Amino acid sequence: MRNSVQEEIEEEINDTIPKNTIFKELIGWIEILIITAAISIIINSFVIANSRIPSASMEKTIMTEDRIIGFRLSYLFSEPQRGDIVIFHYPDDETQLFVKRVIGLSGDTVSILDGKVYINDSETPLEESYLPEEMTGSYGPFQVPESAYFVMGDNRNHSWDSRYWTNTYVYEDKILAKVIFRYYPNLSFIK
Numbered sequence: 001m002r003n004s005v006q007e008e009i010e011e012e013i014n015d016t017i018p019k020n021t022i023f024k025e026l027i028g029w030i031e032i033l034i035i036t037a038a039i040s041i042i043i044n045s046f047v048i049a050n051s052r053i054p055s056a057s058m059e060k061t062i063m064t065e066d067r068i069i070g071f072r073l074s075y076l077f078s079e080p081q082r083g084d085i086v087i088f089h090y091p092d093d094e095t096q097l098f099v100k101r102v103i104g105l106s107g108d109t110v111s112i113l114d115g116k117v118y119i120n121d122s123e124t125p126l127e128e129s130y131l132p133e134e135m136t137g138s139y140g141p142f143q144v145p146e147s148a149y150f151v152m153g154d155n156r157n158h159s160w161d162s163r164y165w166t167n168t169y170v171y172e173d174k175i176l177a178k179v180i181f182r183y184y185p186n187l188s189f190i191k
Contacts, residue, residue, distance in 0.1 A: 047072055049087050049177035051097060057153030057160065058099060060132040061085070061191075067184035068099070070177025079172070080105075080149055082119075082126075085179040085190055088151075091167035099179060100161055100170075101130075104142060104150030112139040112163070115156075130154050130191075139163045147172045 044050060049070040056064050062085070070087040080086055080102045090096040103117060103126070104110035111118045115135035116125035135156035142162070144150050148169035153159025162168050181189045 049097075051087055051099060053099060055160075056158050057155050058085070058101075059155045059158075061101075061130050061154045062099065062179070062182065065185075066182050068179050068182050068190065070179045072177045074178035074180075075172075075175060080175060080178070086149075086151070086170075086175050087177045087179060088170045089174040089176070090165075091170060091174065092165050094174070097176070098151075100151035100153050100159070102149050103152050103162075104144040106144055106146050106148060108144045108150070109141050110144065110150045111141040112137065114138060117152075131156060133157065142168060145169060149175070 049072055051068050051070065053062050053064055053066045053068065062068060068087075082102055082105055084102045085099060086102060087097055087099050090098045104119065109120050111121070112135070115137060117128065117135075118125055132155055140163075142150055148171045150162045150168070151170050152161040152163065162170070179190045181187065
């Protein structure tokens with residue numbers, strides 16, 4: 001009789017061990033998924049900005065449908081510089097995010113004459129080797145206010161940018177990130 005009771009107890013123990021192990025394994029995976037999701041949300045909210053480019057305004061630097069990563073902490077201890085590509089809230093509709101290149105800094109006067117950009121009445125136009133074609137038209141002058149920036153797309157003849165907006169300038173507190181690299185369709189750093 002003792003043997004049969006011992007056998008029954010051993011069978012019960014053997015039946016519960018795999019169930020407990022599977023349950024513990026499942027709990028472990030759920031914990032990993034929750035921690036991973038929390039880290040991802042924190043990184044995406046405070047460290048990086050992930051964007052898809054919907055238009056041709058930044059071509060050939062960034063192409064339509066490219067996926068890019070911006071670094072949110074770039075301007076924590078410094079200000080945007082001329083030539084930086086930034087992700088920001090569009091001044092005329094802050095629900096939209098735009099990606100453009102910083103051309104005019106706080107206090108600058110930006111003039112565009114016959115497709116050439118001049119900063120602070122310089123006699124020499126801004127060197128812009130990243131443009132895919134010569135820009136046409138004359139615009140400005142634009143006097144950039146304090147803590148604001150004048151931005152333009154690289155594909156100037158096909159870019160909706162500071163030249164045309166009702167609220168011409170992007171204020172520093174509306175800039176989310178500096179674009180660092182493209183990760184789709186291929187991995188490359190953005191300049």
